[in-house]
Amino acid sequence: MRLAVDVADPAVADRIASVLADAEEVELVGKEDEPDALVVAPGAATELQASIALTARELEVLALLAEGASNKLIARRLGISAHTAKYHVASLLEKLDAVSRTDAVAHAARIGVLHL
Structure with missing residues (x-):
């Protein structure tokens, strides 16, 4: 590593x-x-963290993505619809400039937004 x-x-x-x-x-x-x-x-916030404004809900979704949760499981755990979970995941991918869920988690960990 x-x-x-x-x-x-x-x-x-x-x-x-x-x-x-x-x-x-x-x-x-x-x-x-x-x-x-x-x-x-x-x-402490890094420059990259400061440039990526994630909502509290997006941070919750990101933590579940790090656990490998599907949109259905994210929805169930957070008490939201699967459609809303999908929306949050898409928003994370865009904000983190990621091409996949795994890439989003890796990028968030790399810049210090997510602590694994």
Whole structure:
């Protein structure tokens, strides 16, 4: 897994990087190198996060997409119609500039919108 650290405090970033450096199958890269995941400080918004305005409902749908939920299951879990679930998924794909549900989850994780 390619992992980047984006924490404002350099001391904390160094401590995180030193712990992760010893982890098997983890390659530390810069955030500009398209990592598989991005470690960010809680509550900190990256520039990419700020440029993608997701609603609270879209964030709920995104979390369910990360679990592999179908539109039917998303609808059932959130108490909405399957049509509305499909609408939210389409909106996420557009906002995240994704070509598939999996791509949307990967992109959201990469920019720090979704924490896996």
